[in-house]
Amino acid sequence: MNPIRIFRHDSRVGAGHFIRTLERNKFSYELVAIDQGEPVLTDINNVSGLAFLGGTMSVNDTHPWISEELNLICRAAEKNLPIIGHCFGAQLISKALGGNISTMPKKEIGWYAIEFLDNDICKQWFSRLPKTLDVLLWHEDAMTIPSGATPLYTTVHNPNQAFTIDNIIATIPHLEVTANMLNDWLEVYGYDLVPLSDSVQSETEISRDLAQRISSMHQLADVIYDQWLSMLDAEQNIL
Numbered sequence: 001m002n003p004i005r006i007f008r009h010d011s012r013v014g015a016g017h018f019i020r021t022l023e024r025n026k027f028s029y030e031l032v033a034i035d036q037g038e039p040v041l042t043d044i045n046n047v048s049g050l051a052f053l054g055g056t057m058s059v060n061d062t063h064p065w066i067s068e069e070l071n072l073i074c075r076a077a078e079k080n081l082p083i084i085g086h087c088f089g090a091q092l093i094s095k096a097l098g099g100n101i102s103t104m105p106k107k108e109i110g111w112y113a114i115e116f117l118d119n120d121i122c123k124q125w126f127s128r129l130p131k132t133l134d135v136l137l138w139h140e141d142a143m144t145i146p147s148g149a150t151p152l153y154t155t156v157h158n159p160n161q162a163f164t165i166d167n168i169i170a171t172i173p174h175l176e177v178t179a180n181m182l183n184d185w186l187e188v189y190g191y192d193l194v195p196l197s198d199s200v201q202s203e204t205e206i207s208r209d210l211a212q213r214i215s216s217m218h219q220l221a222d223v224i225y226d227q228w229l230s231m232l233d234a235e236q237n238i239l
Helices: 017-024 064-078 088-096 120-126 179-188 203-207 210-230
Strands: 004-008 029-033 049-052 083-086 101-116 132-143 162-165 168-171
Touching (some): 004 017, 049 064, 064 088, 083 088, 088 101, 088 132, 168 210, 179 210
Parallel strands (some): 049 083, 083 168
16 A cells, blocks of 8 residues: 655644545544655655645745755656645646746735636536535645646636646645644734735635635646546545
8 A cells, every 4th residue: 555645844834635535434644744844755656646735935935845846746647656746735746847836916815806718628627516616725826727737717816826748737826725624724823914915815704604605726736636646546545
């Protein structure tokens, strides 16, 4: 049984609903806590997939482990190993595959509607979901879509919100977030909401109808996660 290896970059930006999904489907996993100084594990012969979580840093920062993770993603992609990334993790994937990461003119924080794009993959994956739904965004860097990848959804403030290529999925929205996680972010990182704007919501607005919003967003998360898990070798991962 080969586990899914999850890279965490911030102790408060955990895997949330992603781990719930793995446990519900009886997939094994292991956590690499970069935030606690654990090294980037480069041996990918004993894992069936890689997952990269969010963080408060930029992919363009000079932390040595960032370049190590970028190199790891390149190697894993060459070996056709399934990879998934959330927010900062999605930007890592984009950069590793030749995309660009740059600071946005304005931050995008809060619940914003995504619109699915008109392509065959979106029609196949998202046909049973509403045409638009609200997702949680919390980022100030934007990624470009790597060459050969298929974009999945967009928002009014940032057109490049997600993409897939081969057995790789990258998504800027925090599909993994739970209510407890988000309440913690608002308490610890609430300073990030200043100044408010059309692309940065207030704490009151972000907290409004939280249970319903997260439940709705997890419909999309479940589709994304199920698609990615189907790319794994199930026989190697089922407990």
